[in-house]
Amino acid sequence: MEEKICFFIAPIGDPGTEIRKRSDQILKYLIEPVAMTCGYKAIRADKISEPGIITSQVIQHVIDDPMVVADLTGWNPNVFYELAIRHTFRKPYVQIIQKGERIPFDVSGIRTVEVDHHDLDSVEEAKGEITRQMKSMERPEKVIESPISATIDLDTLRKSERPEQRQMADILTALAELRTGQSAIEKRITDQERYFFKDREFASVLSQIVGPSMSAQGHGSSGPSGLGAHSTGPFVKPTDFLYTGRLSQGTTFPLTDEIKKDDK
Secondary structure, eight states: OOOOEEEEEOOOOSTTSHHHHHHHHHIIIIIHHHHHHTTOEEEEGGGOOSSSOHHHHHHHHHHHOSEEEEEOGGGOHHHHHHHHHHHHHTOOEEEEEETTSOOOGGGTTSOEEEEOTTOHHHHHHHHHHHHHHHHHHHSTTOOOOOHHHHHHHHHHHHTOSSHHHHHHHHHHHHHHHHHHHHHHHHHHHHHHHHHHHHHHHHHHHHHHHHOHHHHSOOOSOOOTTSOOOOOOOTTOOGGGOOOEEEOTTSOEEEOOHHHHHHHO
8 A cells, every 4th residue: 555645845944953953843743743643654855765856856745745734934935835836736735834923924814733843732732733634634525725726716706607606706806805904904913013012122222221210211291302301310411312212102212322323
């Protein structure tokens, strides 16, 4: 009986790098055990033993193997190239990503398993979810969907001679546009949160330079210049104030000549 292969699409990196170390750990402690449980043997591109052109062999595995797991961590372009090929052929696949990383927009509509390889509980949860997805994908009646297949199906509906199918295409298009708008809003919120925390980090650094009394205050009455009433620390005189920065949380602080030069 021919051995079933689960091809692991992943960022590999050079030997000795953190990328390679993580990829090896994910393969050994997550993908291989799950694949074995589901009746597969897990193989990554660098583990292919057959002679020949490696690129052609990788694409052949992506097309032919009955199961694929794609690790989206780090947004590696080779991973997305190979995953797109898999999507085109509508064959079973599972997507995973490092917990805490944002799932790229084009594949955000697909259920993606998050995993933190440093957390044993997270690894166990990921094992269970990947196993469930693999078994679901194996069902004969299962229709494999992807962004590419959805686009092809939508185009078919648009060109249909039946009015109800063309109307369905319009509805699906409208839903896709709503989802695009939602994703844009979510990204904007995420960016604002990121800037908020950067501001907090900057305030922390500022307090070390000009003294905590300078960076933590800003609730007094405002003078003619618009600055809040601040206590000048031992290193800063009022004449050193060049402009006012405002933190996301509403704190106002003056910046010194030294900081102003660093901004240029």
